Amino acid sequence: MMNDKPQIMLVEDEIHLARGICYNLEEEGLRISHFETGESALKSLEVERFDLIILDVMLPGMDGFEACRLIRKLDPRVPILMLTARSDDSDRVEGLENGADDYLTKPFNLAEFLLRVKGMLRRSSWYRPEPVEEGYRFGDNEAFLLSYRAKTAQGETDMTEMEVRVLSLFFRKEGQAIQRSELLQTVWGYTSDTETRTLDNFIVRLRKYFEPDPAHPKHFQTVRGVGYRFSRSGSSV
Numbered sequence: 001m002m003n004d005k006p007q008i009m010l011v012e013d014e015i016h017l018a019r020g021i022c023y024n025l026e027e028e029g030l031r032i033s034h035f036e037t038g039e040s041a042l043k044s045l046e047v048e049r050f051d052l053i054i055l056d057v058m059l060p061g062m063d064g065f066e067a068c069r070l071i072r073k074l075d076p077r078v079p080i081l082m083l084t085a086r087s088d089d090s091d092r093v094e095g096l097e098n099g100a101d102d103y104l105t106k107p108f109n110l111a112e113f114l115l116r117v118k119g120m121l122r123r124s125s126w127y128r129p130e131p132v133e134e135g136y137r138f139g140d141n142e143a144f145l146l147s148y149r150a151k152t153a154q155g156e157t158d159m160t161e162m163e164v165r166v167l168s169l170f171f172r173k174e175g176q177a178i179q180r181s182e183l184l185q186t187v188w189g190y191t192s193d194t195e196t197r198t199l200d201n202f203i204v205r206l207r208k209y210f211e212p213d214p215a216h217p218k219h220f221q222t223v224r225g226v227g228y229r230f231s232r233s234g235s236s237v
């Protein structure tokens, strides 16, 4: 059935790169719509929905960061993969702060790119059939994973697909130290030990939503040399 194929949005003004990406994703059985500007992509998002958005940072007109912020207003859930040009950290951090869920630095390896896309697309059946209780309370927060919403001390917030995946894993493994590699594999579909700041920036985001004092986290704890641990009560283990 045609309509069951995931629909990808690609926003990229470099025509050669865009053609290569389109070709390879179509080979993988995905449907892809290509836009050359953030403005045209946003217009399309008002009437269409996508399963994944691949967004270049350097675009004519509004840049990818601005586009990302505006996309989040139209679709708070959709996974967004940013393509960043610079190898320094500032682009990656800025993308993740604007609501992106992962990034790849150009030039990237095609195999890595495809793995990343598939990982983000994987409609994770693993968390849907056995959701932790709806309205999961911790601290001053209540998370509604099935409806992608949370109530926090700062008010109500929408969550992205990837945020829900992370929280689902944390809630199920409450109190246990979870390795970075397990988080990256389960949530993003990483297969190797790729160096990435994605996870750490995600934790920063979750702490901003849910921690009374994000600089001194009680719920989303760093486990040195291992990864992270979620504590429902907020007590240290």
Ligand code: CA
Pocket (backbone or CB within 6 Å): 012, 013, 014, 056, 057, 058, 059
């Ligand atoms: Ca570009």
